[in-house]
Amino acid sequence: MLSKDSLAxxxxxLYSRxxxxxxxxxxxxxxxxxEVKQASPQAEQFSLLLKGPEAPFLPQQMYRMNHEQLGELDLFMVPVGKGKDGFLYEIVFNRLVTG
Structure with a gap:
């Protein structure tokens, strides 16, 4: 399980599955x-853009995500667009940075 969900x-x-x-x-x-939205010594604000297939469509909700390096993550994902070969999804982070 990812311990921080940090920008780094x-x-x-990036570009992995x-x-x-x-x-x-x-x-x-x-x-x-x-994409970095805003950053300060106290907080990180960033978003992830993910590209998915045409089917199935994934509605806005929490998803259990699995990644080879990062492990399992429960993330809220929102569809934000459709291209000729699939859908685009966004995950937004607003998190405090701890020492």
Whole structure:
């Protein structure tokens, strides 16, 4: 299990694959972008953009995500767009930085 969910953790696995557990089985997603929204010594605000297949569509909700390096994560994912070959999903983080 990922202990921090930090910006650096996700930047280190950019372009790698995640599996989201859904009602129709595991769905493979590719991490295509890690965007810093704001950062300060006290907090990190960033988002992940993941690309998924055309089917199945994953609605907005919590998902158990699995990653080879990061392990299991429970994350809230939102669909944000559709391209010609699949859907785009976003996960947003607002977290306090601890010493």
């Amino acid at each position: 953790d996700f930047q280190s696995v 995640f599996q989201a557990e859904s009602d129709s089985g595991p769905v493979e997603l590719k991490l295509t972008e890690v």
